[in-house]
Structure formats: C-alpha cells, structure tokens
Amino acid sequence: MTPLRHVVIAAALACIATGASAQDFKQPIKVIVPFAAGGATDQLARLLAPRLGNVLGTTVTVENRAGASGQVGTAAVKSAAPDGSTLLLAPDHATVVVPLISPTAGYHAIRDFVPLGQIARYQWALSVPASSPARNLAGYVDLLRAKPQDANYGIPLKGGVPEIIGTVIERKAGVPLQATPYSGSAAVLPPLAAGEISAGVTGEPEALALSREGKIRIIAVSGGARSPVLPDVPTFEEAGFPGVNVNSFHAFYAPKALPPAMADTFNAALRTVLKDEEVKRKIKDMPLVLDPTDLEGAKRELAKSQDFWDKATQPKK
Structure with a gap:
C-alpha cells in the first residue's frame, strides 16, 4: 500500500469518526418520566428538557408513562434502541428498589441501564x-x-x-x-x-x-438532617422513630448499550445546564438539593444505592 493511499484511508476514517460524533443526539430525544404529570420528577424533566435541547442541538420532549410504581416507563426505556433517542429521568426508587421487590419488573438498574448523571437529591x-x-x-x-x-x-x-x-x-x-x-x-x-x-x-x-x-x-x-426549607419539621430520627435515615436522588439513564461517546456528550450537556443560575434557583425552589455528577460519579451513586437496597430488602433472619 502506497504512503498516499495510507493518507487517504486515514483521512476517510477520520471523516467517518467525525461524522458519527457530529450526529450524536441530532435526532429528537424523548425523556420518559415513569410517573404521572405534576410530580417533582415531571417538573424536573420539563425544566431541563428544552435547555438540554439547546445545548445538544436537538429537540427534547417529555413523555409520562406512569404505572406499576414506575415499572412501565422504566421498562420501556430498557427496551428502547440504545441510540440516544429514548432516555429515562427517574428517582433511584424506581430504578433500584422496585425491581428488588417486584421480580416481574424485568429490569435491573446496573445491568440494564447506563447512568448519565445525577441531578439532585430529595427527602x-x-x-x-x-x-x-x-x-x-x-x-x-x-x-x-x-x-x-x-x-x-x-x-x-x-x-x-x-x-x-x-x-x-x-x-x-x-x-x-x-x-x-x-x-x-x-x-x-x-x-x-x-x-x-x-x-x-x-x-x-x-x-x-x-x-x-x-x-x-x-x-x-427522612434523612439525617432537617430540610433547609422545613426547619421546624423534625426528622423521623429526632421524633423517636429510627430507621429512616436515607434520602433519594433523581438521575438520567439510557439503555445499556448506549455508545460511551454519547454518554459523555449527554453528561457534559447536563452539567452545563445545571450550572445555569435560573435552573439552580428553580431546582432549589422545588425544593431539591442540586448534586450533579460526572459519569463515574453517577455510577458510584447508583452502585451505593443498589448496595443499600439489596441489603435493606433482604428477608430478616
């Protein structure tokens, strides 16, 4: 093979790679919320969707698929094409806890999803x-x-x-x-x-x-400290009811086989959106505690939640 041909092939491969990267999230994105409209998960999705669309250069819409304690919408994302066109925004309760107590849910948080980034925590x-x-x-x-x-x-x-x-x-x-x-x-x-x-x-x-x-x-x-927006309301622990020292978090997820480059792109867009002052104010007013992560941080948080609930849902001996 001549040196010139090497150069031509390398240039062609570079163009293909660049073209693939450029197509990341250029198709419309549907964010599935596995609960009815009006709740915090739905509000969060509708706050972030248009802003994510602006950063990613595409249209992002929200679809509510409620049912079976979050199973319907979550399972739909598991079965979706791993091309970035269908994502999930849900609390760890729906992704982690529900399949532990409902074996027929047909999904597992770590096995079946790519965590794309944590957004916020709540009590x-x-x-x-x-x-x-x-x-x-x-x-x-x-x-x-x-x-x-x-x-x-x-x-x-x-x-x-x-x-x-x-x-x-x-x-x-x-x-x-x-x-x-x-x-x-x-x-x-x-x-x-x-x-x-x-x-x-x-x-x-x-x-x-x-x-x-x-x-x-x-x-x-719940949790180990009083809510900053409800300083007069005690935690269960303070009121003499131990055992509820745990909170939950909202995060984005994709079907497991999503290409890593697309996960990187989405996480970068999400963290950009979460730096916006208006977004930060609205999340605080919900009230949620803003707690964004990179991809590795999202994996760690999901693993911690999975480990906690694996143990918590085991039958008592």
Whole structure:
C-alpha cells in the first residue's frame, strides 16, 4: 500500500469518526418520566428538557408513562434502541428498589441501564390532612391507636422508603397500617388533602406546595438532617422513630448499550445546564438539593444505592 493511499484511508476514517460524533443526539430525544404529570420528577424533566435541547442541538420532549410504581416507563426505556433517542429521568426508587421487590419488573438498574448523571437529591415527607388532629408524629400514633380503622396511608410507589416509614410507624403504634399505592407523589396529594387517607408519604417537593397552601401538614422528613426549607419539621430520627435515615436522588439513564461517546456528550450537556443560575434557583425552589455528577460519579451513586437496597430488602433472619 502506497504512503498516499495510507493518507487517504486515514483521512476517510477520520471523516467517518467525525461524522458519527457530529450526529450524536441530532435526532429528537424523548425523556420518559415513569410517573404521572405534576410530580417533582415531571417538573424536573420539563425544566431541563428544552435547555438540554439547546445545548445538544436537538429537540427534547417529555413523555409520562406512569404505572406499576414506575415499572412501565422504566421498562420501556430498557427496551428502547440504545441510540440516544429514548432516555429515562427517574428517582433511584424506581430504578433500584422496585425491581428488588417486584421480580416481574424485568429490569435491573446496573445491568440494564447506563447512568448519565445525577441531578439532585430529595427527602421524603410524611404528611397528614390539615383537618387531622395530629400535629406531630406522636399525635399521629395516638390517632391510629384511637381509630385503627383510619390506619391507612398513601404511597407514590411500592416498597423502599415509603413502606419503611409505614413499618416504623406500625412498630411504634402497634397498629397495622394499610398502604395504598398511587401513580406517583402528585397523585397521593388530592386524596390526602381531602381526608380520604389519614396520611401520605411523598417526595418533599410535592408536599411542600400543598403544605404552604394550608391543605396538608408535614409532620416528619427522612434523612439525617432537617430540610433547609422545613426547619421546624423534625426528622423521623429526632421524633423517636429510627430507621429512616436515607434520602433519594433523581438521575438520567439510557439503555445499556448506549455508545460511551454519547454518554459523555449527554453528561457534559447536563452539567452545563445545571450550572445555569435560573435552573439552580428553580431546582432549589422545588425544593431539591442540586448534586450533579460526572459519569463515574453517577455510577458510584447508583452502585451505593443498589448496595443499600439489596441489603435493606433482604428477608430478616
């Protein structure tokens, strides 16, 4: 082969490589949210989608596919073509916890997805209707003991933190709690505000709006520290209900075989968008704690969550 031919082939290969890179995310992107519209995950997706589109040079839309505690939308992304046209934005609860407690979910967070970047963390909130006589957790336990027929509460999806909270309260009250799953945190709030259920566990962002409107009362939050936007609300630990010292996070995911170059491109775009001052302010107002990661950081956070919930969901010996 002549030197000139070597040069021509090398130039052609470079053009092909450049062309492939240039086509990254040039097709429209659909971000699937596995919950009903209106919740924090949906709000976050709709905040970020147009800005990601501007950075990536394409159109980014949001589609809600609620059902089966997040399984429907999450499984749809697992089965999608790994070409960057279909992505998932979800909390680790839907990606990690649900398949551990629902073996028929048909997906595994680490085996079936590429984590594209963490966005933010959030706490879980236990709320009661504004009409409830319970002013705090101790008062709610007293209410359950006095009226065990009212020992029901709403949860956004099965398993994980929401049901751990129910178990913690059950032990203290000595009264079995009946959990009613809804299609996301936003769906829990109307029946809660109407007094159709005695309490509800939701993401703090969803509960905050109705709390500020005086329609519900937040009486405890998860995690090891009080929420900065709810400084007067104790953690479960502070209120004498240990075992809920855990929070959750939102992140983007792609089908497992997404090319690494596309994962790099998307993560860089995401981190660019999350530096925008308006985006940072709106995320803080949700309220979520902004906590972006690079790809390696996203993998570590997902692995930590998987390890925690693998152990937490093991049958007690």
